Amino acid sequence: MTDYLLRISSLSVNYGATPALQDIDLVVRQGEVACVVGQNGAGKSSLLSAVAGALPNQACQGQVEYQGKSILGRKAEDIARMGISLVPEGRHVFSDMTVKENLLIGTYMRRDRRNVKQEIETVLELFPRLRERLAFPAGLLSGGEQQMLVIGRSVLTNTKFMLIDEPSLGLAPLVIDNVYQALLALRNERGLTLLINEQSSNRVMKYADTIHVLRGGRKRLTTTVQEVGNGETLKAAYFGLTKTDETAAEVM
Numbered sequence: 001m002t003d004y005l006l007r008i009s010s011l012s013v014n015y016g017a018t019p020a021l022q023d024i025d026l027v028v029r030q031g032e033v034a035c036v037v038g039q040n041g042a043g044k045s046s047l048l049s050a051v052a053g054a055l056p057n058q059a060c061q062g063q064v065e066y067q068g069k070s071i072l073g074r075k076a077e078d079i080a081r082m083g084i085s086l087v088p089e090g091r092h093v094f095s096d097m098t099v100k101e102n103l104l105i106g107t108y109m110r111r112d113r114r115n116v117k118q119e120i121e122t123v124l125e126l127f128p129r130l131r132e133r134l135a136f137p138a139g140l141l142s143g144g145e146q147q148m149l150v151i152g153r154s155v156l157t158n159t160k161f162m163l164i165d166e167p168s169l170g171l172a173p174l175v176i177d178n179v180y181q182a183l184l185a186l187r188n189e190r191g192l193t194l195l196i197n198e199q200s201s202n203r204v205m206k207y208a209d210t211i212h213v214l215r216g217g218r219k220r221l222t223t224t225v226q227e228v229g230n231g232e233t234l235k236a237a238y239f240g241l242t243k244t245d246e247t248a249a250e251v252m
């Protein structure tokens with residue numbers, strides 16, 4: 001019926017008495033680079049965790065549909081097998097294992113073992129730095145290289161829809177651009193759909209097709225790269241500068 005890959009409706013997340021997200025409606029289309037921006041505490045990580053099945057069932061209310069199937073309340077492993085992968089904030093690598101061993105971990109869940117070698121080659125083409133470091137312990141990599149490693153590992157799970165939590169955090173601008181070039185290549189060449197959390201809206205405006213602004217656990221704005229203009233409306237929604245920001249430039 002629709003071309004939506006993901007449809008979130010009336011999603012709320014509560015940690016005990018703490019509301020983290022309230023009444024979120026959001027769609028992601030097949031092949032889109034969608035970014036969720038918001039300040040620290042806005043609810044970005046809770047959103048990705050809810051989609052990936054990483055929160056306790058009682059914390060979440062509402063609907064999350066992936067390819068038309070309801071996934072809220074399903075086990076994280078089942079959601080992963082449907083093609084959704086979560087790259088959490090913080091670049092979690094296995095420090096004492098080599099880069100190659102870290103990449104291989106991404107392949108363990110795959111059923112199609114025979115493509116593994118080719119897939120690793122694809123990841124190394126995308127991130128040439130990783131090829132140079134294949135035999136290094138992952139703990140010795142720079143922050144940017146570790147980010148590439150966790151994204152590469154995620155590609156190897158055979159993902160179709162990648163959820164990436166703050167990939168730019170703590171990285172130099174040039175390195176951030178490298179990471180995003182690779183993410184765009186994943187979309188353009190492999191048809192991946194990406195939902196990316198970021199704190200900085202400026203950087204995201206360069207790469208995203210669609211930008212969703214969260215503030216205080218609510219979605220304040222959805223806009224597109226074509227509509228965003230000089231970013232004034234986006235900034236107002238991000239910082240809460242106007243009373244009308246909830247509907248301004250709404251595209252859905």
Ligand SMILES: Nc1ncnc2c1ncn2[C@@H]1O[C@H](COP(=O)(O)OP(=O)(O)O)[C@@H](O)[C@H]1O
Nearest residue numbers: 015018020038039040041042043044045046047
């Ligand atoms: N495990 C948790 N237990 C209690 N409160 C939490 C937990 N995780 C997040 N929160 C709270 O939920 C809100 C949203 O957090 P989060 O989703 O991490 O936002 P963001 O990723 O945008 O920084 C914040 O108020 C945060 O303090």
Ligand SMILES: [Mg+2]
Nearest residue numbers: 044045046089
């Ligand atoms: Mg977060």
